[in-house]
Amino acid sequence: MIPDEELDLLRTVLSRNTVLTEVLARTATMGLPGWYLTAGCLFQTVWNVVTRRPPTHGIKDYDVFYFDAGDLSWEAEDAVIRAGRELFAGLPAEVEIRNEARVHLWYEQKFGVPCAPHTSTEAAIDRFAATTCCLGVRLEADGRWRVYAPHGLSDVFDLVVRPNPVLAPRFVYETKAARWRELWPELTVLPWPETTSSMEGP
Template sequence: MKDSESLNGRLLRAVLADSVCRTILDRMPELALPEWWLTAGAIFQNVWNDVEGHPAGYGVKDYDVFYFDTDLSWEAEDAVIRRAAELFGGLGAKIELRNEARVHLWYEEKFGTPASPFRSATDAIDAFAATTCSVGVTRDRDRWRIHAPFSLHDTFGMHMRPNRRLAPRHVYETKVAQYRERWPSLAADPW
């Protein structure tokens, strides 16, 4: 327990060192979404930056926020995206806010394999192509929460492992290749 508490603290420090992450986490409650998480590269890549001594935000191409709303219409998601664009307009960063309840509607067309509907935003985080990347941060008022279903050891150890739950092999292998360009010491298990 003590080990995970120290990893949680280190993760929060690494993420909050990135001013874009800090601003997103500070402002997201204003959207009053029932469930939302800052996730993907904004989290694990900032941990890798901390581990390797890179500046916060190095190599982060976009900032993903997953939320979950049972309204599956594009209009409802678009309304949230537009509100977020206003909220984060001056940040100068690409922020991608998506309703994870809708993923099954477009996933097969984009990635070539069907997806079952997710049950929550954390369910979507659990399905990332690498277990190492399955991590998210949110806040309820002043309480931080971290979702890391496969633990944080590989994230801090810079070791990618495939998660075969949803993503096809080529997605995992492409991610590994892209990440190694920015973090050459990254280790990865084969598919």
Template structure:
């Protein structure tokens, strides 16, 4: 584990909301799951800027990968199972997506093509910005493992830049405006 991964794990462990989500989801034993994106990198930003745990967090993105049944009904059954494991407000805040299905609906929703992926961690490489491409999992032995295909430097530097491996997302400006409204200390690199 790198120094930044260890620091991220410590930040996650200190955040009661993140730990509640991770502990609850671990017990559900979903295939190839991770808590990804916003709630994870925003916990770092809160720690870096002295804001309280949970500040600015809109939801908890839970990704898993199950290619055995790509139907909406199968994913919806997992969504309902996860929701049943939580009380409010987390029940309404944990958003579940089967990464094996994203290619089926992404273009229709976001107007961009999306090739199928083979694992949850592979999906992180498609996220809008390297800073957003981070996921954590609470393992059965209580270790927190980290997936960050672009590294964690941008996350800890409060820097957002476009993902260099994909075209700029159509929702780039909206994502930047939303982040800057909550963390004005962010540096945005447009190229």
């Protein structure tokens, strides 16, 4: 359970990024099941505020996850992506929308390891390459922010990048961490656990 004061601080900090708050507001109008704004745009906004950089510094895109297991066709997901493209037109940001119920259909081809089907958007967030990435926020109908942070917020605010070896291969974590260190040299990047690496085989 995350203390209310930490949640309040997170909202205050993320609200410094007006692009982020606009993405939240517009996504809330789409009616996507189980959606969250997630990953880099969140923790990188925190890093920027903590290190006194512009709030949007280094943010490559804004990831919106949703979960619709009722239709796993590419056509259904593409229709949502195209609707989002129109909705977010004019924003100085790239917004990527993905149905997390479909990830297992393409993950192995892209990353080289199989992925069991996700059971929810939260389950997908749980499998990010770094625990620091495991963060999601959405805007509820009553205007409240719903925050999903299974590993808490301490590492995010302390600029610690911690591996999460549950799905993504080691190279994914190390590639991302190297990019982040170039943009935020203050980060402490913890190493991938060697025991996990040895279990993966040669």
